[in-house]
Amino acid sequence: MSSCDVVIVGAGPTGLMAARTLRAAGRSVRVLEARDRVGGRTWTGHIDGQMYEIGGQWVSPDQTALLDLLAELGKETYPRYRDGDSVYIAPDGTRTVYRGEMFPVGEDTQAEMERLIGMLDEMAARIGAEAPWDAEDAAELDSISFHHWLRQQSSDELACANIGMFIAGGMLTKPATAFSALQAVLMAASAGSFSHLVDDHFILDRRVVGGMQSVSEQLAADLGDGVIELNSPVRSISWTDEGVVVTADGTTVEAGHAIVAVPPNLYSRITYDPPLPRTQQIFHQHQSMGLVIKVHATYPTPFWREEGLSGTGFGAGRLVQEVYDNTNHGEEQGTLVGFISDVNAEAMWALDEEERKRTILEAIAEFHGPRALDPIVFYLSDFGSEEWTRGAYATSYDLGGLHRWGRFQNDPVGPIHFASSDIASLGYQHVDGAVRIGRDTAEKILGESGR
Ligand code: FAD
Secondary structure, X not given: OEEEXXXXXXXXXXXXXXXXXXXXXXXXXXXXXXXXXXXXXXXXXXXXXXXXXXXXXXXXXXXXXXXXXXXXXXXXXXXXXXXXXXXXXOOOOOEEEEOOOOOOOOHHHHHHHHHHHHHHHHHHHXXXXXXXXXXXXXXXXXXXXXHHHHHHHOOOHHHHHHHXXXXXXXXXXXOOOOOEHHHXXXXXXXXXXXXXXXXXXXXXXXXXXXXXHHHHXXXXXXXOOOOEEOOOOEEEEEEEOOEEEEEEOOEEEEEEEEEEOOOHHHHHHOEEEOXXXXXXXXXXXXXXXXXXXXXXXXXXXXXXXHOOEEXXXXXXXXXXXXXXXXXXXXXXXXXXXXXXXXXXXXXXXXXXXXXXXXHHHHHHHHHHOHHHHOXXXXXXXXXXXXXXXXXXXXXXXXXXXXXXXXXXXXXXXXXXXXXXXXXXXXXXXXXXXHHHHXXXXXXXXXXXXXX
């Protein structure tokens, strides 16, 4: 058995940032990672020779913890291509090319969308991301689904569908009937405002040259040899007030503290001895992963640009509800990325491979025409079948869960701390939140144990 000051479960951006912070303060750490790679939900893959970011990739201007880390690591970023017109597909399938931020819908619907965006901005500013469960109306907002809350505010169905899309399919990747209005407000507040979420120029601003996983790879390299054990899924944590004994396949580590830096849906894959307290045992069952397929299709050239299109397209209620130009830095070939969420994703996985590919490409061709039907490389991200994630992008509470249990989610149990972007406040569900909570959890341990 080896020993160290802090043992970290999971070498995603959260765990690696915690390790970096602890090491900088002179503490010894070990990081135990289940997969054969670091980076977790950030992952650069090469499919038929084409580089794809299979997991998290975009950085927005409010994500200052991540931007500071990128600067510290000397990593360069580049803007997403977005010159030209966007495409909107209405629920009836009508395609409209438009310019500017507002969807080309009737004036009344536009006004209604602006009113709803204003309401959500006001709520996000008032309630905030730090402790949404403390808001005066937290219980009320957590007892109604976002879908029904929108329809309480407006009788304009199209406005409700368009606004719902930005959080439901776009972020939490669950149907808007499956999470509360309070959870939607947290999502908006964690990104600075609801307006930020509807502004693709803001929220999908830049990418990292070499891919987002390279951030984790560099953090891992900086830790040096012998700190991270790959292929070491943690199976059990025995704990007392004095410390932990963490057992992974092939390794046992004794430490003063543990940081469980895995998404909440995976907490219960670890056996705790003694068991976690009742509150944790209950609420850990109420945080579940969404489901989204990230579709990549690469073409000899970014042909849409020749037609004056940016590659950006939106279609609430369509199979592919968002599509963007995702051409890699410095490449001649053009890549589109699209997203298929929740029930639509389930329907796609139920098809055989050939029919799935054809159906998805036809949906992308609705935005960018028949040339989209013939990519040279095509790939679907499938985090739902990854044992050490089990969904995408992240976890959220079921109806009513956030106001009941959110206040406990960051509490340590004895020497065991929990951390992941899923329980971050600012940067919730994003790499920025992982960087923040990894650093903050390490700081908490340093504070407890005296610097
Ligand atoms: P993870 O990245 O999930 O890392 C957890 C690690 O723990 C993993 O390496 C896992 O293998 C390991 N692990 C789990 N269980 C065990 C165990 N028992 N023992 C040992 N190890 C274990 N964010 C953005 O900012 N921008 C985006 O554009 C964006 N797009 C995304 C697209 C997709 C398809 C997905 C899936 C995510 C996206 N995200 C995006 C979210 C972002 O990737 C996550 O917020 C971030 O990776 C979370 O980091 P983490 O370290 O908290 O968790």
